[in-house]
Amino acid sequence: MTWLHVYARFLCAATLLLIAAGGMVTSTGSGLSVPDWPNSYGYFMFSFPLSSMVGGIFYEHGHRLIASSVGMLTIGMAVWLWRVDPRRWVRRLGVVALLAVIAQGLLGGITVLYFLPTAVSVSHAGLAQVFFCLTVSLALFTAPGWQRTAAAGPTAPHASSLTTERLGMALPLLVFVQILVGATMRHTGAGLAIPDFPLVFGGIVPPEWTFSIAVHYIHRVGAGLTAAAVLVTVAHLGKHHRDRPEFLRPAGLLTLLVLVQIGLGGWTVLSGRAPVINTAHVATGALVLGTSLLLGLRVNRHRFPDLRHRDAYLAGRPTLAGSNSAPEATV
């Protein structure tokens, strides 16, 4: 394990903490408790007295402090990758992560200054997940296991079936859409629009439709679809890739996480949106997304430039030229 990989994992964990802290801001309704931005009550962010972090300010200002730390960690990540990583696309991904975290900070500021417009708050929630995915990806791409695959001999079973690959691509997208629906529900205050769980107004379909009920209902249906997609994927992997622990481990974790996540969703409703439960639901949602992305990337390992070029070379085919230029010796 390299120090770069350790650092990437740390960035990933810090981002999850940041998402939880942001979740607490919304769950406790503290988003506007610090009216100005980027200052806090006129203070430069880092000189705001800790003793003044009372009530909602504890969550909002705390979120800003953690966010700044993650921002600086991301600068470090991008610079580090740029200096040492031989893979151009990984170096570029570090820059993309940096741009994403900057955009995320700006979105956070804009949503405060414009009193939490739904579109901006939902974008802030969505971009948070995208940034988390970027940190998960960077942690994976810097992992020894990932790079060992490229060093293994040409007979290494790094490829997987087309169905597996497609499931691996579809799952994180489905989870992401589900999270966006959840964020829309959250930022339009529709989290209790359907007050019972697991039933829906004592039945299966709402007796009447409003925007709040609809978005809430879609989130519940989405949960069912996501769980089904996870089960299909896990069953497929168990049947066809029993010898691939690097697939089965995230798949098992994903199954567990989805079950926990549905439980937390129900608990959020039944607890009347208790902030800690609600936030745990948000953070677990990020874990579901991150794990499904990890799985999706692993089953598509052979599509990445290093293996793709090597496979083509071994098969005697010309590598794809086009916009991505000639293969680099070091990819």
Place this chain on the structure above:
Amino acid sequence: MQQRNLWTVLSLLVLATSVACGGGETGGDAPAAAPAAPAFDPSTAGNVSGMVMFDGELPAGVELMMNSDPVCAMTATNKTSSTFVGSDGHLGNVFVYVKSGLEGRTFPASSGSIELNQLGCEYVPHVMGIRVGQTLNITNSDPTLHNIHASPATNEEFNMGQPIQGMQFERTFTTPEVMVPFKCDVHGWMNAYIGVVDHPYFAVTGLDGAFSLDSLPPGDYVIEAWHEALGTQTQNVTVATGQTAEVSFTFAQ
């Protein structure tokens, strides 16, 4: 091709979130109002007075948990919500005002400002009225931080911080609006409501539920009573010179 797939996936993720925010707001300027009716002769005035009642037992006040701010926990004298206040079937904190019947009339601007204080981690008063254009003077009397977040539907929304005890600032409202909610997001329990009207005929009931709207021009009016949890009720009333018309409202849950 496959690498492009990867990038397509990643850029789709980014794109999906960069949803543009809503379109710009348009100004709400109505066409110029008809010329004002002549100022009325005060000697022809009549009054409205009355009572706001609550049918049944008033719900118990909710205890406010203030331990998220030690200053509030220590200094607050009232730790019960002000939503339901009153006595003996009378309902307080009800905003009563002339909803219609004064159209086209203008009234001399009110001199003096209205005070909204933050004291003991609550808004004092909890419900109040103000004229369009009249100065609202907001003060933080607490040794802790408050943000003052007004979320009107038609007036301009604002959110300002008062981190230091004794800080003050002034605001005015440009459009009649009943009611403008005020909230402190630092202390989630702190809220207040301000009724903005373009005439001087409004009142807030005290614990005795009583109100009076004095010195109205004779005529027919719709009087509305607003309560933060119980909604609104209206009554029609005719005001005659030298007379006091009685109006009463009864709210129930």
